[in-house]
Amino acid sequence: MVILLLFAGRLTWIQAFEADTYAEAAANLRMQTKDIPTLRGQITDSEGNPFALSVEVRDVFVDPEEVPEDERDQLIDELVTRFDLEEEAVAGKVDAKPSRYQVVAKEVPPGDWQEFQDLGLSGVGADVDYERVYPEETGAADLVGFVGAEGHGLEGLEGYLDSTLAGEAGKHQVEVGQDGTQIPMLNGLVRKPEAGQDVRLTLDRDLQWYAQQALADRVEELEAEAGSVVVSNKEGEILAMADFPTYSQTDIASSEPEDRSNGAVASTFEPGSTNKVITLAAALEEGKTTPETVYTVPYSLQYYDQTFRNSTDNGTQRLTTNGIMAQSSNVGTIKIADQVGAPVLHRYMTGFGLGQPTGLALPGEEAGVLTDPDDWWGTQLPSVSIGHGLSVNAVQMASVYATVANGGVRVEPSLVSGTVDPEGEFTAAEEPDRQRVISEETAERLQLMLEAVTSDEGTAPEARIDGYRVAGKTGTANRIDPETGRYDEGGYTATFAGFAPADDPELVVQVVLHNPQDTYYGGEAAGPVFNDIMSFALKSYEVPPTDQEAPALRLVEDEDEDADG
Template structure:
């Protein structure tokens, strides 16, 4: 007999199964909308909500007259979103972008290959180029606003200015030193987008406005910087030297009008330069100053009252100092020189004799007062303090050699500051490179004036100036620094150069530093050339640099000759 199934039991089993399935769905629904709702809402927001940095415009660096030395220009970053580019369209996108950007097609295609990526930078172009690319309406191709740093002068003041990295942050020079001021503060924009990157209407959008960076105005004069840079580079090349530096300073304010180096750094291609050429040698390289240091010994001798300009010294061409015999700057028979003559003819022996009357302690104190052994505090990146040993630690021969500039080390800026002090009547003004800054409204705020410090008396400064004028006369070693129509005061320097590579003294440092007009000083110019191969005397290869740069600077600043005549200076006894 055929038995039929129980309909009631089948219905019950079906109901139980339905209830079970519905319970699973209900449990999952409770989990999604109740227990885990915040988690999934957060994940969904991450996919929809897009944050974008709005870059602040980096401030400009200008010269003293407002000419831009470093500025920020608008640009566009072309990018790809490979995830939304259909495989069939990749060929077209790669070919079109390659043609517009001047790139290899394979290079663009490689950026499209990974369809999981959502943002792949391709190139940085001008706004005009970006507009032309976007008019093709290529799927997955977009542009993003950005800024680029530009240096109109190329290598003009390159090591002074420094450069920025790909992220727009300063990496060297004033760009690094004043990075926070120049950079400003980036803004941000948050929007909600769909799967293909389109903005979802009527959704939230927040924006934090960027704060642009402030401008920095330097004391540098663009034209004088160019002349100094060109002149020192030509002389370094002509003499086969390793490096060179030139500095121009305003006597009354201590402001640096030019700080040039050779070789200089091309800021449009700084990545290609060796790291050693990123350094501003005018403030960072230390060297033994040689005879330019005799001006400090002279000031110490005159200030102490132990020596007068007319004091006569019997000068041989060599002198024993402890266990060493030190020779004069040039061979000569024994002669009787006034102290003015000692400075004018750059006599090492005569300078040592004068220093003996001063004493080690007082000479060390004077070197300190002129700024040796401490950073100038001028506001340059990478300033060095040089080396000034304590007078108690001077060896027997150092007690003599330091008097004429061997056994201590300084920078070019420190040496220029010494002559600024003499030219300014004995008052040192802390050197400066930043003239001021602008606020967010563009209003200019000048920097505080340099600190003034009385180093020597005005009378001493005038006596030293007369000696330095004699050094540029026909009786001195600096005749090649003379400028027609102007009274010039200055000093040559030729020092043996310590080189770590040879672990000793190898080569020379040739220097000339001076100021003009001598009787009404306005400008100081220093030229230093390291390790020249064609000649090595400061009077031969550094003095001509001084003459060219000073002549240009005097004309540029419209400083006329004073029309006066230098007072006679007695060089030798019996004259």
């Protein structure tokens, strides 16, 4: 009896003094806050052509309590037929009383939903949502990446720029019934959704597609393991970044991680002879040599315990610095490197951007390896001078040649032009860092030397383009076998880097082929890809043909002339 009196007293107290508090707590248990989807920003090229965009869709639901019995069969039939659904699953949701909310179809195009709605059937509705769409055949999957099931960026630019693209979902309150049904509330809006910003890239969509196709064709033709292409202007703006192998953004499940890796920044390699441009740049800038300085260049050179050789045995030659570049002489370059010295060469290599991040901050980027000159052992200087004993990525080497094309001023590579807010206002990205690495005079001398590489006397006549003067450099380097850690059986990396027009540079193309079979020399393997892509780019950007012949450079000594080394 005493216990009953205590309970009765407590109940009276609650009803008299705490009723509002308990009522509020009960209401809160019935209320939940639900996200309102927002529009994710687009990723576009420089002209606004989309690489990724979101389109409005509908999530169709039924309210079983509102479906009249005489419309049930027709409703099920129409849902199954129009939205390609399983009849048994739809029937189960239509009959799921006492539920008030059962989603039957997701990502339905608005037009299809409108046609369904025009039937006038009861007990069916739709919520607005957004689907991420990737246009076919852009050739940019490895760069752009994709979003996950929840709409958040997972890889590539979609992941890296997620906070910019995502916007902020809205919030509204729903009342949750005893069966878990969510019932939207009138005046339940907590926060309006805020659309994400579009990201405008420096890329050219047509050039991106063409570069991807040209690269894929050559990789498959030569049965290479992989390849990358970077196209930029001389100011370091990336116009195309292609990679192979690649994948379909509409079929992520069938892809492997290596298919989705952006090899242009994630794959490092020894640059081989493309690195010689830095060695000669340092020597010219430091006054250690001139374009016409003559060197005695034997086929091989003993350096401590290692023998360095030229790629072709032409005996002992008397080559100018021009000729050493044109013929890609390893021995000649090593002699010039000895004049420069390790600390100075290392300083120029870092000045050109090697051994450090590109500045693009792309997911998976590898900065490569460039050891401190204090750690260079006996044969490290000659090895590094000809592009061995260090590693780079494709964007880094493209930047080296863009620097030469830009008169010696290195502009940090850039990929994002800016953002566009939901009102259409464009905000430009921060200006990239600029730094003079070599003088304009040295750059002009290098431009002429690199042009000689594409002459009949050079190593890459395959890179020439009718009507244009072309400058560039081949590269062929051994690859380390990842299983043994040795060069034996590792294959080769074939590269070509260059710019055009050589007399007034505008465009830069870097081609990398990893382990091509049969044909692996840079000029023969990568040169044709450079030619193909550069030809397309020059026409696309309506670059006028060259109206002057290239000056004749002296590649070998004149008779009765003394050599310097």
